[in-house]
Amino acid sequence: MSIEHATAIDAKFGAGSALPMEFRDNKRLTVPVEKIYGVLAFLQLQRGFDMLCDLAGIDYLGYADATDRYGIVYSLTNTTTGERLFVKTFVNDPDPEVPSVVDLWEGANWMERELYDMFGVKFQGHPDLRRILLPDEFTSHPLRKDYPMRGYGERHNFPTVTRAES
């Protein structure tokens, strides 16, 4: 099944635009980042994937055999047939940037903000790309692998109120 989609994409965007892969029941396509917006728009309009189910970011720093640093996985769903498709793309430091898909799926808005907050991947054309979960004055991106789990001590940077002064 993923082969069909890959063939259709290759026919439209040139050979090697989509690399199909299957694991268990997940069908995955790997698409280069320069073609990702076109491929996603094609999948939405021509192949009936009308719902963006999820947007996952992965940091491959230190992962065995990884060549690119950040992976972004678009989980698409066809709500009529129930078919799922996972479209994956890679971006790299120092300036990880992906085109935003908010104009295709309104639901991508907050997911892209979360991904930016957690990984620092920028989405070009996003209407409101701000931090969503962490405070605005936070400077790190905590789900990157080089950020320690206990942080750099940010969680202790608050004044203390003692009983007598309250």
Place this chain on the structure above:
Amino acid sequence: MPLEAVASVDETGTDKEFLYTLNFGPQHPATHTTLRLILTLDGETIVKAQPDIGFLHSGFEKLGEDLDFNQYVTIVDRMNYVSPVANEIAWHHTIEKLMGLDITPRCKYIRTILAELARIGDHLLCVGAVALDLGGLTAFLYAFNERERIYDILENASGQRFHPSYTRVGGLINDVNDLFVSQVRAFVKSFPKAHGDVCRLLNKNKIFIDRTQGVGTLTREEAINRSCTGPVARASGVARDLRKDEPYLAYPELQSSFKIVCSNGGDCLARYLVRMGEMLESVNIIAAAIENLPSGPVNIGTDSKVVIPDKSATYRSIEGLIQHFELFMWNRRFETPVNEVYGANETANGELGFYVVSDGSAKAWRARTRPPSFIHFALFPHLIEGHQISDVPAVLGSLNIIAAELDR
């Protein structure tokens, strides 16, 4: 229908002098949890709503990269804390999919029963809290009384009434006893009466209907385009339920015992009615599952090298002891395929999915959660703009936002 907004706002929200800003939350009774809304008002009409979240962000996904698949279940529990056991089942469903394990029939049935009990508990709290916010305390007390029965069942099964941490890779921490069966049967018998009580209190209640009907309307196309799942999508006419579309656990065998509850209304009342309807369907599933509960082991065989042997095997046999140590020593544990997989379950709030990337060890390289609350809360500004300020609790309650799942 949403009212026409009488004024527009620019980026800063302050170009019209008569508009004023109301800060709603993060500590406010109607939010139930910790979220903040910055509302720009024209009189009582909401012109613009800006959600501000992250007040409970606790680094769940970072913890998922630090704990192994069995340990992380205690963290997943605390994600949607209204129906914890459903999160555990979804997490281990994904891990078992990653590892290619097929759990035993008895385990499937027990997990199905617990998932449906969790769904009932979640819907009860949601319905009760909506009623509480809209001025009806009694429905909340009725709902909580039933939730206590569900807690009793979970406590008997796992030992903890709230966060059971009951599932393990390849099975459960222990089998259920006869009391579990009789408790579930008693619940199946007594629940429809309590459900009827809540229905009689709310379904024809003029105040409740006036405050929910036509409020926060979401059309079918918007629901799909904005990634809605679960009761929110079904109340807008999206007939999609993973229990039917991608049956997992014991649902393939229980297909005949339940239907998908849908509505075309798309407003808060429709979401309430869908939740009430789903509870009755869930009771039907539980009734069918408990009568057909297969016998046999709850864990897959110990030769699979992934299940924790029970204590008697650990203490009395050399194989059990070795396997116990293999699973608990930090540099051994189990091996997983180097690949990535997405697994999703239909929980009470919608599709709860996990995207797990494995590097071959027993820890996830990345444990991405697809949180339904987060995706549904993104709808909120769209649903509330043009409505009155007193509609905020109705819309918030009908979306059933759980902060720990929202922020993780």
Place this chain on the structure above:
Amino acid sequence: MALKLDDNIFVSKLDFLANWVRKNSLWPMPFATACCGIELMASASSRYDLARFGSEAMRFTPRQCDVMIVAGRVAMKMVPVMQRIWLQMPEPKWCISMGACASTGGVFDTYSVVQGIDRFIPVDVYVPGCPPRPEQVIRAVLDLQEKIMKGGTIDGREFAKRTAYEGPGDRLGELDPSEVVIAPGNFATGKRLRGLPLVN
């Protein structure tokens, strides 16, 4: 309580009366953030019925409350909110830290969760458990009543002595010194607190 008394006047009986009145109508401010909040709801509803001990009147405005129940973990973004709500409560006031997360951070030893609220506000009663059972919440209320009965005074003299920081020592001790940097997001001087008076 602005009652001025000379030091040589003994007001034991009046203290007793005030304590007795206070302890039987502790109005909680439910600062419920996470899972413990649901158990707090359970303790107030039908089966456990906190009303039997005079604490059922949950008020969501801090101005009307005597005891703040911090139920659930407190994340970085929430600490200034918690401190402000604590400062807004009128004297005499007490604080119950409900659950492992509020008391110590619990299982969430991560970058964004505060490792115990007692680092930032004073706490009177800690309740263990994740989450504590409703019986434990009731026990905490009873313990607080006992504490008020034993040590309370009509003008709140017992609070004046508590001038020092009461939280755990060595606040950065859990991190290796080489790992500690002055975080760019310095919240003590960050924009959320700057320019705002702590007392309002």
